[in-house]
Amino acid sequence: MPPLQVVWFKRDLRVFDHAPLYEASQRGWVLPLYIVEPELWRQPDASNRQWRFIRECLLELDRALGERAGRASGLIVRVGDAVETLEAIHQAHGIGALWAHMEIGNNWTFQRDKAVRRWARARGVPFYELPQDGVIRGLSSRTGWREHWEAAMSQPLVPAPTHLRIPPLRSDALPVSVGDDDCPYAQRGGRTRGLALLRSFLGHRVRRYARGLSSPLTAPSACSRLSPYRAYGVLSLREVVQATRRRIEQVGDDPKQAGLLRALQAFESRLGWRSHFMQRLESLPSIEFEPMHPALAHERTEIDPALFDAWAHGRTGYPFVDACMRMLHATGWINFRMRAMLTAFACYHLWQPWRAVGLHLARLFVDYEPGIHWSQIQMQSGSTGISAFRIYNVVKQSYDQDPTGVFIRRWVPELRRVPAAWIHEPYRMPLEMQRAYGCIIGVDYPAPIVAHEAAARAAREKLRRAYSTPEAKAISEQILQRHSRRSQREPRPRPTPQFQLELFEQ
Numbered sequence: 150m151p152p153l154q155v156v157w158f159k160r161d162l163r164v165f166d167h168a169p170l171y172e173a174s175q176r177g178w179v180l181p182l183y184i185v186e187p188e189l190w191r192q193p194d195a196s197n198r199q200w201r202f203i204r205e206c207l208l209e210l211d212r213a214l215g216e217r218a219g220r221a222s223g224l225i226v227r228v229g230d231a232v233e234t235l236e237a238i239h240q241a242h243g244i245g246a247l248w249a250h251m252e253i254g255n256n257w258t259f260q261r262d263k264a265v266r267r268w269a270r271a272r273g274v275p276f277y278e279l280p281q282d283g284v285i286r287g288l289s290s291r292t293g294w295r296e297h298w299e300a301a302m303s304q305p306l307v308p309a310p311t312h313l314r315i316p317p318l319r320s321d322a323l324p325v326s327v328g329d330d331d332c333p334y335a336q337r338g339g340r341t342r343g344l345a346l347l348r349s350f351l352g353h354r355v356r357r358y359a360r361g362l363s364s365p366l367t368a369p370s371a372c373s374r375l376s377p378y379r380a381y382g383v384l385s386l387r388e389v390v391q392a393t394r395r396r397i398e399q400v401g402d403d404p405k406q407a408g409l410l411r412a413l414q415a416f417e418s419r420l421g422w423r424s425h426f427m428q429r430l431e432s433l434p435s436i437e438f439e440p441m442h443p444a445l446a447h448e449r450t451e452i453d454p455a456l457f458d459a460w461a462h463g464r465t466g467y468p469f470v471d472a473c474m475r476m477l478h479a480t481g482w483i484n485f486r487m488r489a490m491l492t493a494f495a496c497y498h499l500w501q502p503w504r505a506v507g508l509h510l511a512r513l514f515v516d517y518e519p520g521i522h523w524s525q526i527q528m529q530s531g532s533t534g535i536s537a538f539r540i541y542n543v544v545k546q547s548y549d550q551d552p553t554g555v556f557i558r559r560w561v562p563e564l565r566r567v568p569a570a571w572i573h574e575p576y577r578m579p580l581e582m583q584r585a586y587g588c589i590i591g592v593d594y595p596a597p598i599v600a601h602e603a604a605a606r607a608a609r610e611k612l613r614r615a616y617s618t619p620e621a622k623a624i625s626e627q628i629l630q631r632h633s634r635r636s637q638r639e640p641r642p643r644p645t646p647q648f649q650l651e652l653f654e655q
């Protein structure tokens with residue numbers, strides 16, 4: 150058997166539109182490899198719910214690879230450290246080349262990839278890391294980035310290889326779990342499910358997208374729900390973008406379909422944001438650990454265990470906040486607005502450290518995608534110096550997004566008998582009503598852990614002080630130049646940091 154073409158699957162668990170697999174298949178015997186890395190699963194942003202989703206994707210990938218090799222299964226799984234695993238395969242069988250997609254992950258995966266590159270150089274094994282999602286490694290300026298992204302998304306999709314020569318090597322069993330985190334209603338993995346969601350979304354669900362995406366009641370079916378399939382590369386970004394564009398063409402400029410067209414375009418632009426934020430992490434990996442703007446670097450450094458714990462487990466005394474957190478625990482997903490509100494409540498009202506908040510949420514998200522996640526955590530916690538401070542009024546959100554309280558009652562059963570008039574602020578109920586509705590505040594359900602309006606005022610004042618000095622403004626201007634989406638559009642009026650720092654309450 151000639152030296153093997155090893156295809157290392159990471160966040161690209163598919164055979165279709167997979168350039169490394171296709172290229173490797175043209176060159177001889179292919180070893181499709183997935184390494185279960187125990188150290189990765191010990192990282193503070195990793196969780197069992199993410200693994201369970203990945204595992205289901207791997208089982209389907211295994212079958213898809215097997216079909217192309219004329220047998221039941223085709224994926225070779227190894228449990229261990231990446232360098233040690235590759236070294237063992239190289240010693241035993243000889244690796245002719247190593248193929249992978251460039252991974253835009255967290256610092257741990259970046260360092261691991263560097264170690265693999267060093268190993269490959271030392272062994273004289275060519276390591277081809279092909280880009281995906283339109284993200285550029287080592288980019289120094291964002292000028293021309295949009296054109297590059299557009300070109301990457303417009304390229305023809307790479308066909309799945311029709312035939313693979315895979316050697317019959319030993320494969321480890323996929324661990325059933327890597328931790329004890331339970332998520333009973335998590336989305337299930339696998340390309341078949343991802344494609345079905347893409348079809349149902351573009352086919353009919355997208356009609357409810359614009360109206361449905363803000364409320365956690367309607368968002369679960371109105372949003373595409375493609376995020377975990379994208380996070381682990383079960384569908385390629387390019388195939389989702391191209392399918393969306395085909396649908397946009399079908400709709401055309403029929404005035405009766407104007408709403409549908411706008412919804413499709415809104416969805417398409419979010420697919421672009423995804424790459425924008427991944428590019429931000431690639432160009433500024435420090436955002437995983439340090440605030441983009443130093444104005445608040447010495448504030449919010451200590452966790453208050455009582456406040457943090459109450460937030461993290463959905464016991465803040467604000468029913469809508471608690472319902473969102475508990476839904477997230479049980480399902481591994483919540484919509485954008487509620488992710489932003491949960492972050493803002495922890496980082497503004499409770500004044501907790503943004504990284505600890507971000508790690509807790511990362512573990513809860515089945516779709517954890519470091520590039521989007523850390524960019525959004527920084528933005529929603531007021532750490533960038535270029536995004537507006539969205540200090541959500543959590544009671545107003547409750548009335549707006551869940552007027553009758555049906556969402557709250559579903560996730561906070563302590564309040565199930567409380568009528569709509571009191572459900573948003575049960576702490577205002579007179580004691581006899583609390584008794585009548587079977588929910589004594591402070592006994593059956595917590596009293597609010599902070600007074601939300603006063604806490605929001607205090608946070609707003611701290612933000613104003615920290616970001617309004619001439620030095621802070623100058624730093625905001627520099628950040629804006631380098632990292633804002635606006636800085637990619639030419640020509641454009643330059644927004645001033647003053648405008649960006651506008652304070653408002655939602």
Ligand SMILES: Cc1cc2nc3c(=O)[nH]c(=O)nc-3n(C[C@H](O)[C@H](O)[C@H](O)COP(=O)(O)OP(=O)(O)OC[C@H]3O[C@@H](n4cnc5c(N)ncnc54)[C@H](O)[C@@H]3O)c2cc1C
Pocket residue numbers: 362372373374375376377379380416419420422423424426483484485486488489492514516517518519521522523525526529
């Ligand atoms: C604090 C915070 C953390 C977040 N962390 C993650 C994360 O770890 N992983 C993740 O995929 N998304 C994250 N998001 C973005 C967004 O909330 C989710 O992408 C979205 O809710 C996923 O559901 P969907 O696929 O149905 O979204 P849809 O609305 O159907 O959007 C389709 C796709 O577009 C992309 N997208 C949507 N919104 C955004 C956005 N604001 N920025 C960048 N890309 C976007 C995603 O890939 C998404 O799957 C975060 C948002 C916030 C506020």
